[in-house]
Amino acid sequence: MNGSAHPDDEFHPPTNDDPFWSETAWFAFSVPERKLAGWTYPFFRPNQGVCSAAVFVWDDSGDQPFNCRYYKQFWHLPLPDGPLSDFELANGLAYKVREPQRAYDISYHDPDGDDLSFDLTFTAVMDPLSTKTSGPDGGHLDQLGRFTGTLVLDGETIAVDSYGARDRSWGARNPFGPYLMSSGAYTATEMPYSHATSDTASFQAITANVTDDYPMIMGFFLRDGEVSRLVKGRRAILERDATTNTVTRVLVEGADELGREFHAEGETVSRFVNFCNENLVGWNYLVRWSIDGVEAWGEQHENYSTGAFRKYLRAQTGAAPRS
Numbered sequence: 635m636n637g638s639a640h641p642d643d644e645f646h647p648p649t650n651d652d653p654f655w656s657e658t659a660w661f662a663f664s665v666p667e668r669k670l671a672g673w674t675y676p677f678f679r680p681n682q683g684v685c686s687a688a689v690f691v692w693d694d695s696g697d698q699p700f701n702c703r704y705y706k707q708f709w710h711l712p713l714p715d716g717p718l719s720d721f722e723l724a725n726g727l728a729y730k731v732r733e734p735q736r737a738y739d740i741s742y743h744d745p746d747g748d749d750l751s752f753d754l755t756f757t758a759v760m761d762p763l764s765t766k767t768s769g770p771d772g773g774h775l776d777q778l779g780r781f782t783g784t785l786v787l788d789g790e791t792i793a794v795d796s797y798g799a800r801d802r803s804w805g806a807r808n809p810f811g812p813y814l815m816s817s818g819a820y821t822a823t824e825m826p827y828s829h830a831t832s833d834t835a836s837f838q839a840i841t842a843n844v845t846d847d848y849p850m851i852m853g854f855f856l857r858d859g860e861v862s863r864l865v866k867g868r869r870a871i872l873e874r875d876a877t878t879n880t881v882t883r884v885l886v887e888g889a890d891e892l893g894r895e896f897h898a899e900g901e902t903v904s905r906f907v908n909f910c911n912e913n914l915v916g917w918n919y920l921v922r923w924s925i926d927g928v929e930a931w932g933e934q935h936e937n938y939s940t941g942a943f944r945k946y947l948r949a950q951t952g953a954a955p956r957s
Contacts, residue, residue, distance in 0.1 A: 639719040640734035642762070642775060645680065646804040649771040653681050656807040656911075659718065659729065661740050661756060663781040663798040664920055666931045669694045669904040670703070670792070671920040672752075672785070674727055674740055677911050684710050687725045689742050691750060691787060692906035692918075697880075702906055703787060704750045709912070735762055738800070754783035754794055759831065760861050762802075763838075763854050772805015776838050778831045778856065797831035797931055799838070809913045826869055828886050830898060830923035830932035834858060837896060837925065839886050841869040855890040862890035872899065879950045880905055881919060884934055898925045900934060915943050 648655040657678040664671040672691040679685060688707040690699070699705040706725070714721035722728035726743040736758045743751045758779040765774045777800050785792045829838040839853035850867035867888025875882050880902075887897045900921040909915045916937040923930040938946060 638734065639717070639731055642773070642802065643719045643731050643734055645678070645718045646773070648681055650806070651681055652806045653679070654807055654809060655679070655681050655805065657718075657802075657804040659800075659802055661738070661754075661781075661798070661800045662933060663754060663756075663794060664796050664931060664933075665785070665792055665794055666796055666903075666920070666922070668792065669920060671904065671906070671918070671933070672704075673908075673918070674742065675910060676723065676727060676729075678713060680713060683713060685713055685723070686911065687711055687723050687727050688908070688910075689725070689727055689750070690906065690908060691785075692904060692920075694904040697905045698907060705908070706744065706746075706750075707909070748786075748789065750785070750787055752783060752785040752794070754781050754785070756781055756798070756800060759797075759836070760856055763861065763863070765852055773803070775802040776829075776854070777801070778829065778836050778838065780831075797836075799829045799831070799932065807911075809911065827935040827937065828853075828869060828884070828898075828900075828921075828932070830900070830921065830925060830930035831856075832923075832925065832928050832930035835896065835925040835928045836930060837864075837886065837888070837898060839864060839867060839869065839888060841867075841886075850888055853888065855888065855894060855896055857894060857896075860892070862892040862894065864888045864890050880917060881934065881936070884919075884921070896925055898923050898930075900924075900932075902934065909940075910937070913940050914938070915940050 661674045670693040675688040677686045686709045690705040692702040696702040708725045711724050719731040726745045728741045730739040738756045741753045756779045758777050762775040762777040781798045782795050826841050836856040840851045853864040870885045873883035884900045889895045900923040902919040902921050904920045906918050919934040921934050
């Protein structure tokens, strides 16, 4: 481990020999005026000696891996030789800690050509918030921040200067069954993840589809520099596209431990469906939010196991399962 790095900026040694012990390091950026968003998502399986790595960019011109602006995911890359705080994968994705727990350099250069490259810096607007979601030996961190830098897409250089998010997780992650997103409080086939950031008000929320109101499981509210965990809240779909049944308007509201309440309504401006790992799939939306009248930008995710997502989509089209 790099002596100047924070332990949670480094790989966490597996506490057992479970082949599905996993570690992730996700970053999500956007260029709101272009309705363009992008992800980097390396997924490490140290007990198997492999990792996957996804890099994709979408806007409102395409919402599938085969018609979006850019999509490339490798499933069986070798683990990096160096630490998580300074590594480069064989697919051209590289991370480097600039300031422990606060600033990170993220770069990517397409290994097969010139379709996509970028050099970005994520600078946090809050300390990472820890939530234990993977049992006593696992952990999870969420953090909001701002991305700056440049992105070259299909030969066009695009400036990036907007808010976004990152998270980290480590621990055993069972890839089987329909309840991949379940927590200790709820067993659900879908657990939407919402986040939004502005200069004065921001939030992150995870909810569950156990009722029509999608009750709050966990999250936080950030206002005027002060972060507090959410104690209650809900998410609701306000409007769907009549043709695709995808979300066009969404509501998130909640209250935090300090007694502060917020009401956020979001308009989705572009969407993309992707696999986060081999059995976790769903819609990702770039969202223009209004948090109590303050404009913010972020995302809305609808995550399912592949089986649960298939049943959900077929139910929307009236396709009944065969007996």
